[in-house]
């Protein structure tokens with residue numbers, strides 16, 4: 286018997302990737318509303334942008350990006366042809382001209398440059414999705430072209446479920462992994478396996494809040510105590526204390542409300558000449574509550 290999943294994927298999906306565009310050049314054709322969204326996504330990926338769109342059709346946000354990002358090279362004109370594709374690694378078109386959209390797509394395919402044509406699925410080598418970015422966390426919701434609005438609505442739901450400090454926790458895990466690689470360098474082999482196992486145990490055994498509370502000193506301590514002995518200790522005391530003080534607002538409100546209630550009822554009873562002691566009043570409040 287094997288514990289592998291032997292079932293073949295049913296297909297009909299697309300490949301989900303986190304495409305590394307740092308330092309690459311992306312051509313964006315069009316300067317409207319959709320283009321401004323594309324610019325934002327590409328800037329988040331540290332790429333350079335060549336933007337081709339007549340000035341009079343620019344969206345306010347697109348103009349803002351042109352004026353404020355040194356990564357954007359702007360040409361105030363319409364798409365010219367082959368020559369605009371020289372040195373380009375990816376093309377995104379967002380124009381209100383279906384004929385030109387299709388022509389640009391055909392040229393890109395000829396030059397084997399990956400292309401997305403907003404809203405024309407057959408002309409897309411890849412689709413955009415609805416995106417959530419929170420620090421290094423990136424979530425893309427794709428319905429594989431079935432319902433883009435639904436992707437947008439699901440995004441809102443997912444955003445509401447994300448733990449508050451998830452971005453900080455992920456950043457800290459990244460820093461800790463960097464420190465561990467410095468302490469135990471080497472690619473692959475036994476050392477690689479040992480590092481992966483240890484990091485996985487840290488991520489599994491520590492709460493996100495505890496990971497988010499790590500600072501430089503506690504990371505060094507964790508590496509010193511844990512890595513050297515190949516064990517993963519509990520979070521240091523000051524991080525656990527932080528956790529205690531991170532009591533959720535709702536819990537805090539319930540606890541404070543409970544004691545204020547007891548104090549008030551004591552005062553009222555006292556005022557009415559019912560001189561029960563404090564503990565008798567707690568009993569009366571509890572009886573009234575349950």
Ligand SMILES: C[C@@]1(CC(=O)O)C2=NC(=C\c3[nH]c(c(CCC(=O)O)c3CC(=O)O)Cc3[nH]c(c(CC(=O)O)c3CCC(=O)O)/C=C3\N/C(=C\2)[C@@H](CCC(=O)O)[C@]3(C)CC(=O)O)/[C@H]1CCC(=O)O
Nearest residue numbers: 403404406412413414415427428429430432433434436437
């Ligand atoms: C996610 C998002 C990302 C982005 O573009 O940044 C995105 N569309 C968004 C919004 C949106 N698009 C449309 C509406 C109107 C409501 C509706 O029609 O449903 C709304 C809603 C709105 O505007 O609120 C119209 C529309 N879109 C496409 C077609 C053509 C067709 O389906 O045939 C038509 C019909 C045109 C017509 O009828 O003429 C096609 C595509 N749109 C995609 C992505 C790709 C598949 C995504 C997936 O896998 O789910 C794909 C295939 C190609 C691509 O463009 O990459 C972004 C939400 C971002 C956010 O806010 O979070």
Ligand SMILES: NC(=O)c1ccc[n+]([C@@H]2O[C@H](COP(=O)([O-])OP(=O)(O)OC[C@H]3O[C@@H](n4cnc5c(N)ncnc54)[C@H](O)[C@@H]3O)[C@@H](O)[C@H]2O)c1
Nearest residue numbers: 315316317318319320337338342363364379380381403404
């Ligand atoms: N995927 C999505 O989320 C989504 C949502 C809405 C619309 N769309 C589609 O995306 C496309 C663009 O939408 P928009 O709202 O940004 O449109 P828009 O009309 O606001 O902008 C179009 C832009 O393209 C420029 N343009 C037109 N022809 C050009 C050419 N040959 N060369 C260079 N620039 C050219 C215009 O000057 C303008 O800046 C439309 O086809 C629209 O149907 C997609």
